[in-house]
Amino acid sequence: MSAPELDPEVAALAARTAEFVRDVVIPAEPRDRSEHGLDETLRAELQTAARAAGLFAPHVPRDLGGLGLDLRGQAAVFEAAGYSLLGPQALNCAAPDEGNMHLLEVVATPAQRDRYLRPLAAGETRSCFAMTEPPPGAGSDPAMLGTTAERVDGGWVINGRKRFITGAVGAAFTICMARTGERIDRGEGATMFLVDAGNDGWRVERVMEMIDRAFPGGHAEVVFEDCFVSDEAVLGEVGLGYRYAQVRLAPARLTHCMRWLGLARRALDDALDYVAAREAFGAPLGELGMAQRMIAESVIDIESSRALIWHAAGVLDGGAHGRHESSVTKAHVAEAVNRVVDRAVQLCGGWGVSTEGRLGRYLAELRPFRIYDGPTETHLWAIARHALRVRAGERDAEVRG
């Protein structure tokens, strides 16, 4: 992973991360037996090892104990961590905590920072982010937000139901998006609230049965019922919840891409090992043209994904919101990493669809990524409208010329 775009220090850190994953994290994988993500003991143990190796919390500011990498730096390190499903847990840079840390860092008050961000960044707590709702509520279309927060004396009362809430079980707090205005428009009309796990007005109704199981706590349906929170629970300004969601969204999409890219590389490596070892028709599978085509297409998928991630990360590091770039990257990478894993399965034949190899599981872990953080089709729609708008602007400029 040396590349002209990488700072040598970052490249060295990524290399050390890769070694750590190979020597410490991967050997721990067989111990990961829990239904939803790894058990907390193993998670703590791996985080201790990562801390000792100087690799903990690469994205967290130095004053909070992290390595203070910008997004380009994260791109290299998160990919290396994502090579194992446990890697991001070990480095405390897994979703949804990593995105929540970023959001809190930008928006939280000093008190909220101390109370919520500091222990989260230290790996002492987990968190969740409650935005998506069951139909006909908020999904791809934010205007359909159904959860409400009503102002009452000394605070707010939240009512609503959320679905696909990753990590809700075991989270110390949830960040809840609720409607606080008449209309949801241009990023206004909704507010984010910090709700403690101990709050009686909040409960996990059930853990949903999903095809993936790598996220600690799984994906839950949660209910807010006359859930009172004080004014101190408001995250940022009242009414600007969707603007802050944007703050979280673009980088969170990219960091997902980074981690899953690492897993795609793992899948390809598994397949490369398999085709080197297995023969058919008198030659190693790896010498067959059809296998080579699949391998090469996966390499191209991986390298084009990385190139887009690094570009988008650079745009965001430069201060732009990068909504278009993160959409392009997410749409491409989500499809690409799924293709890579699918080809790896196909290259490995029966072993590929067993769950004794890893690939069968990776298929299930990666498939939802084409849907969450915006289904591919929603991104395509946004990308097309952006292109039409930009081009219309160019035509106008020429006319006015």
Add this chain to the structure above:
Amino acid sequence: MSAPELDPEVAALAARTAEFVRDVVIPAEPRDRSEHGLDETLRAELQTAARAAGLFAPHVPRDLGGLGLDLRGQAAVFEAAGYSLLGPQALNCAAPDEGNMHLLEVVATPAQRDRYLRPLAAGETRSCFAMTEPPPGAGSDPAMLGTTAERVDGGWVINGRKRFITGAVGAAFTICMARTGERIDRGEGATMFLVDAGNDGWRVERVMEMIDRAFPGGHAEVVFEDCFVSDEAVLGEVGLGYRYAQVRLAPARLTHCMRWLGLARRALDDALDYVAAREAFGAPLGELGMAQRMIAESVIDIESSRALIWHAAGVLDGGAHGRHESSVTKAHVAEAVNRVVDRAVQLCGGWGVSTEGRLGRYLAELRPFRIYDGPTETHLWAIARHALRVRAGERDAEVRG
């Protein structure tokens, strides 16, 4: 499913099968809770219902209690049955039993027919087919067959290990392919043996953990260790095992295609129901162009699959071995039905990747079909060589004039 190619009686039978699946089989689906295929009680109950409805064993000759359909007739009925994962079980036309029945019907002696085929056709027993081996044994390349049968006094002794043996647990007998000659060549050098479940020289070593779980008994690794069988256990002639495998292979590929095509239709229907009910951006999802594109592509995949199946079935019904046609059909259908399910998942978003809906499971059930019965790439290789050979023949004919 009315079509000019269908005999009206067959069309009526297929329609009745569809009703039976809708009214009897699908309501039983929630009771299907076992890890590997449905439990035997539920299976027996559904078979009784199918028998009562006059739909049992559509592919079995009338003298054995079946409906005596040719492959074209099976195409229509098996697709209707495959609309539920339990449908083929109910009709006793699921793999691998259905293919074994066909093989026994063509090759078995009258005594073997009575002992093995009759109870199998009646749904009283299950069976398995043991050909694939762990590396470096027989997979896509039959020449690598490692299991041997040595002639001894009064019979044979089989030694070897087989893998991915569907339905081995609970099978009353297995059909085992073993090397009985020096060289495997042009369909000669191997022999098929009927091995009873009670034979001490045979055991299921483990059920493999695979991503699918619809086949009763799962997929097992089985071991033959000094497994003695008498001469009566030889199926067909000694040495011609691979020729008989061909007898089984082409129709078995097609019937897989038929059943899975039914499931693909189910997946599309689930998605059609979903997009009709769910709104985004002010319109039902089904009115969005991107959703419509996915729907239409799935319709084309389904209808082209059916057209190829019916054509190939007609070729086989006409007496040809249909190896080329069944390869083309299997390669196309296996990819097509997987695309259909994948698009259905994508259309249904979060619900699609939950296992609360059916689609997440269908993804896992269908994925291996691109690998078993010949990976797509093996079929592509055979199809290309066939095309090159046919065209070379045409060139030769032109030169000779």
Add this chain to the structure above:
Amino acid sequence: MSAPELDPEVAALAARTAEFVRDVVIPAEPRDRSEHGLDETLRAELQTAARAAGLFAPHVPRDLGGLGLDLRGQAAVFEAAGYSLLGPQALNCAAPDEGNMHLLEVVATPAQRDRYLRPLAAGETRSCFAMTEPPPGAGSDPAMLGTTAERVDGGWVINGRKRFITGAVGAAFTICMARTGERIDRGEGATMFLVDAGNDGWRVERVMEMIDRAFPGGHAEVVFEDCFVSDEAVLGEVGLGYRYAQVRLAPARLTHCMRWLGLARRALDDALDYVAAREAFGAPLGELGMAQRMIAESVIDIESSRALIWHAAGVLDGGAHGRHESSVTKAHVAEAVNRVVDRAVQLCGGWGVSTEGRLGRYLAELRPFRIYDGPTETHLWAIARHALRVRAGERDAEVRG
């Protein structure tokens, strides 16, 4: 091309057509030098030969001198004819004449039949069909029809402009679609008129420069300016023009598919010959896995196209309008034959993109087929809406029980 679906007589006719194309038509190809389709002399010469071989006008009723094949019969023969770009010209079954013959046969009065259909079927004249208009006129959306016909004393006066009118130059008459009602709705509001080439109110404004050039007369922009026609020029009933267009449309789509399928086979054969003769890296190209994959994918494209064509032809032969089946077939075949030619080009490398080989030209000839007779996307839209409607009907039926 023997197949269970084919009547032996039809199979024999298709075989004789293939021989005729090989022995008579292909040797004439080097003499085809005209810019837009072959010159009329060569066309006449080939038609004489086809008549002598008993192959002329296979789709035309016997009483008009044809072979009277139904659509399934045409499927086999037209594919064989389409193996050369000149084949359909030789058999007088090329577009747009072939579709016009069908339309006239169904709709024309006896007098119109004598005057227009008889000489057209005999190959003595050519014709054209004028429906598409320049924007914002009629394209995929018939409601935008801009050309009008006003009733006047003793007839009608047509005004309007049509574009992409294939074969207008040299046509003896054109069939013109014009608005005769207030609203275009449910196939009503427009009327078809037969306009003689000698009519002063009609002119070819220019032949459009298109990437294809196989259609005699090319594709023209034509203008109707105060074009008077008598009442005898009305084709069918006033106001039902779009209904008759449907009569022409579905079979005309299918016959396009049949002919282009023949050309796709030719392209694949060219590539098969090339890869058999040319070596790289110590082996014939045809033994390289990447080449084999492309070959096999093309075989699947060809055979699935044929299977869909035969199925749809059977549906139409059975008396159904077959709109859905012809849409599915057209959308699949147009994409498939283009993929086949594209792969053939790629397999042949530099020779493939030269116009010294045939493939470079075939690329250009086939590309527009993804657009005319309904762009693929328009068909996908229709297919999706059909699927949604059918499924909604099933849900309603289930609710009503």
Add this chain to the structure above:
Amino acid sequence: MSAPELDPEVAALAARTAEFVRDVVIPAEPRDRSEHGLDETLRAELQTAARAAGLFAPHVPRDLGGLGLDLRGQAAVFEAAGYSLLGPQALNCAAPDEGNMHLLEVVATPAQRDRYLRPLAAGETRSCFAMTEPPPGAGSDPAMLGTTAERVDGGWVINGRKRFITGAVGAAFTICMARTGERIDRGEGATMFLVDAGNDGWRVERVMEMIDRAFPGGHAEVVFEDCFVSDEAVLGEVGLGYRYAQVRLAPARLTHCMRWLGLARRALDDALDYVAAREAFGAPLGELGMAQRMIAESVIDIESSRALIWHAAGVLDGGAHGRHESSVTKAHVAEAVNRVVDRAVQLCGGWGVSTEGRLGRYLAELRPFRIYDGPTETHLWAIARHALRVRAGERDAEVRG
């Protein structure tokens, strides 16, 4: 085209190039009427304009009158130039001259530099590069090189035939690859020679008829017959011709990608303009989901292409040979830009396949790029072998610990 990767000066230069193309080059396009590339008068006029605008020869070292950009700089400027087929001609950075300039700059003696490179860089001459041969000669497999150079008194005598030699007509000199050793192996055994246009032993036998026509001089078949050249004609060291070919190859691939990416953007812009202006079914085409999908996929193709180009350019600028990166980039970009143009054609319907719009021509201009400079399949093969080799190395390292 502002981006974090771009030096602000380079970004400004690219922006000025884009303006120059829009204001000067595109208006000259209608005057480009020649069969093979633009006529020399127009070329000279545009180069004068580019010189005046300070944009001439961006890749040429400053001491030779150029702008001295490294490959990353070229990436931005060449893409802007490629937005018109005439842009690279105007800036004197078109193939094959641009690649030849780079080769001469690295390998030529001072005398050769003065005689060949200086006038070429100044736009006073054109050149060609003669490597590919008719079968069974050198194509994808260099070992098949058939052209020989025999050492004679005072020089060499070249004999052989070359094919697809771009720009041979009108070239002041050709760089000819000839066999000078027994075996072609590891880049040794062949030598490059500079052959003047006036040399009697050299002739253009014919200009090949290809589907593209944007390269001045077209693509020719050339013959070397007892072609005597002096020792001064040897380019670089005897025997190392293929090593120098590598020097030329990787950057020449990338610069092709850069220029064609510009044309792909043009095609997309044409389509965006079209769908914004044209309506169907009551809305602009650009608001239809199917159109939006095609637009968005093209945006992703363009942005992933650019990201890979910039990455590979950075690798080469850093001094690495970048063979792998340039293969990945070429394979992806060649396919991607062809998809973009194909979608643009489809979006524009009938206008897309007319040659009155530009898109029909772009289809033909871009198609060969999937074949020359290494067919996509050859690159896939190289990429797969690289991946297998790298991974085998990692396994070895792990074993050795």
